[in-house]
Amino acid sequence: MIASLDELLGRPVSMRSLALLRVLTGAVVLLHLEPFLGDASHGETYRDAFHEPYAAWYPELPEGIYIGLLWLAAVAAVAMSLGLLTRVATATTFAIVIYNVFLSTTHFHNNRAYLIIVLGLLAVAPCGRELSLDAWIRRRRRLPTLDRSAPGWPLWLLRFECAAIYGASGLSKLVDPDWFGGTVSWQRVVRARDDLEAAPLPDWAVTTLTDPDFHTAAAKFIVLTELFIALGLWWRGTRYAAVWVAVVFHVAIEASASVQVFSLLAIAVLCVWAVPSTRDRVLRFDPASVRQRRWARVAGALDWLARFRIEPAAPGSAREVTDRDGTALRGAPAVVLTLSRLPLTAWFTLPALLLPPVRRARRADREMAVAPAG
Amino acid sequence: MTTRRTLARRVAVIAIVGLQVALIARGYWADHKEFAFQMFPESSTWRADIVRVTTDGRRIPIERPWSGYRWDELVQDRGLSSPSIRHHADAGLDNQLAFLDAALDWVADNTPRDRETRYLVARVTAWHNDDGPRLEIIRTARREGLG
Numbered sequence: 163m164i165a166s167l168d169e170l171l172g173r174p175v176s177m178r179s180l181a182l183l184r185v186l187t188g189a190v191v192l193l194h195l196e197p198f199l200g201d202a203s204h205g206e207t208y209r210d211a212f213h214e215p216y217a218a219w220y221p222e223l224p225e226g227i228y229i230g231l232l233w234l235a236a237v238a239a240v241a242m243s244l245g246l247l248t249r250v251a252t253a254t255t256f257a258i259v260i261y262n263v264f265l266s267t268t269h270f271h272n273n274r275a276y277l278i279i280v281l282g283l284l285a286v287a288p289c290g291r292e293l294s295l296d297a298w299i300r301r302r303r304r305l306p307t308l309d310r311s312a313p314g315w316p317l318w319l320l321r322f323e324c325a326a327i328y329g330a331s332g333l334s335k336l337v338d339p340d341w342f343g344g345t346v347s348w349q350r351v352v353r354a355r356d357d358l359e360a361a362p363l364p365d366w367a368v369t370t371l372t373d374p375d376f377h378t379a380a381a382k383f384i385v386l387t388e389l390f391i392a393l394g395l396w397w398r399g400t401r402y403a404a405v406w407v408a409v410v411f412h413v414a415i416e417a418s419a420s421v422q423v424f425s426l427l428a429i430a431v432l433c434v435w436a437v438p439s440t441r442d443r444v445l446r447f448d449p450a451s452v453r454q455r456r457w458a459r460v461a462g463a464l465d466w467l468a469r470f471r472i473e474p475a476a477p478g479s480a481r482e483v484t485d486r487d488g489t490a491l492r493g494a495p496a497v498v499l500t501l502s503r504l505p506l507t508a509w510f511t512l513p514a515l516l517l518p519p520v521r522r523a524r525r526a527d528r529e530m531a532v533a534p535a536g
Numbered sequence: 537m538t539t540r541r542t543l544a545r546r547v548a549v550i551a552i553v554g555l556q557v558a559l560i561a562r563g564y565w566a567d568h569k570e571f572a573f574q575m576f577p578e579s580s581t582w583r584a585d586i587v588r589v590t591t592d593g594r595r596i597p598i599e600r601p602w603s604g605y606r607w608d609e610l611v612q613d614r615g616l617s618s619p620s621i622r623h624h625a626d627a628g629l630d631n632q633l634a635f636l637d638a639a640l641d642w643v644a645d646n647t648p649r650d651r652e653t654r655y656l657v658a659r660v661t662a663w664h665n666d667d668g669p670r671l672e673i674i675r676t677a678r679r680e681g682l683g
Contacts, residue, residue, distance in 0.1 A: 164546070167546060167549075168538070168542050168545070168546055171542075171545045171546060171549055172542060172545065211609065211610055211611060211612045211613065212610060212611040212612070212613060212616070212638070212639045212642045212643065213613075213642070214635075214638040214642065267568055267635070267638070268613045268614050268635070270568065270570055272573055272575060275570060275571045275573070276573075279571075313545065315545050315548075315549055318549070319549060319552055319553075322553060322556070323556065326556055326557075326560065326573070327573045330560045330563070330572060330573040330574065331573050331574065331575040333560075334563065334564075334572075334573075334574040334575075334577060335577075338577070340578070340579075340665045340666070341577075345579065345665050345666050346576070346577075346578060346579040346665060347579075348579075349579035349665065349666060350576070350579045350624070353579070353581075353624065419576070
């Protein structure tokens with residue numbers, strides 16, 4: 163068992179999803195720092211008002227140096243996103259963000275805890291070898307490309323943390339009779355009734371949302387949704403559904419509560435659930451067709467997780483995608499499958515994979531692959 | 537053969553997973569639930585009448601500025617800036633009251649121009665979810681160095 167664990171942790175996997183997460187997290191860090199930098203620009207820091215150090219020995223810096231450190235974190239976050247001196251930039255960002263959060267109990271929020279976890283794991287993962295200025299500079303200098311795969315343990319840990327957060331949240335509500343019974347969500351909505359009535363919602367919606375019976379069912383739905391995401395992410399058969407539900411879940415939270423950077427970060431982290439291998443699907447297009455050339459260009463530009471190898475096909479061919487298992491799709495089903503594998507379009511197109519024509523096309527090709535001689 | 541790197545990797549991963557599980561468990565009893573990820577845990581609410589008790593025994597609400605200080609400038613975070621108004625306890629009642637307790641101590645310790653306040657006391661009314669109100673008194677220690 164220990165040998166299997168060691169093999170899993172050391173197995174070389176693509177770092178592409180972590181590279182993409184690094185790019186996105188830099189922007190999230192800037193949003194996280196914005197209130198601290200805003201106060202600092204008015205000459206205010208945490209020290210000017212109530213704060214509570216975690217420990218008396220925790221080092222506090224002179225105000226000028228502290229503010230300088232916050233700005234350094236912002237610069238490091240930009241460098242981290244761009245992939246410039248990636249390892250140093252990511253480690254610097256992580257160190258300053260964690261230092262700042264632990265300066266006071268009042269700085270701590272769940273979204274910041276998640277940010278610390280993500281930054282810590284990005285700092286130890288070699289995720290600057292692609293989607294980075296570092297890689298571009300190496301190419302310009304004609305230096306050999308660095309291996310884009312690395313031991314998978316930071317990726318597995320990030321997956322664990324991602325699932326643990328949904329699991330911990332869902333479990334705490336499941337074991338709390340007030341939450342699971344609907345009291346907590348009902349009372350929260352009732353207290354926000356004025357906001358609800360001011361929102362462009364029909365009367366029946368407001369009445370339903372403030373009905374305790376509705377919350378008796380809705381609370382269970384919320385809890386089970388969180389637990390479904392936590393567990394569903396682990397299995398291939400449910401992973402796409404879990405990711406899709408997670409996005410809806412975060413959009414709903416963002417619309418109904420103030421959670422700082424939590425929604426953005428949590429949606430960004432979902433990319434770590436992509437299979438950690440790259441260019442193992444093939445997208446073929448007819449180079450003689452303007453539309454297909456455009457299609458290949460768009461798909462290539464949006465393929466942030468490097469899912470596809472894009473190759474020219476014989477003139478007159480239809481658009482074609484060959485999936486990992488060898489299933490080949492042509493025409494509209496190929497477009498749907500491709501868009502469902504691109505981060506920006508996946509959420510919109512994943513449900514279309516359930517449409518009968520797409521399912522028929524995938525099934526038919528698989529059956530042909532099993533019995534090619536007919 | 538297990539290399540040093542393999543061993544370090546194994547230990548690091550097991551330690552992080554173990555620590556995360558322990559922190560999630562700790563969230564069920566700790567006031568501050570760092571890394572426990574209990575989101576929107578309660579619909580509880582609270583309010584508090586906070587007064588300064590002066591050396592001559594007067595009880596002065598903190599809504600009145602004193603010695604050049606204002607409560608809402610001293611305490612700006614965690615929903616504590618206007619305690620007399622009934623608020624939602626965002627991260628749970630225990631967490632909220634722990635912050636209120638710490639804020640009272642901080643104000644008592646960080647208002648050097650105030651030479652008349654002996655201590656601060658908060659009369660807290662708290663409603664845990666849909667339970668009835670419960671009263672609680674939180675007070676600071678006597679301030680040192682007053683005439």
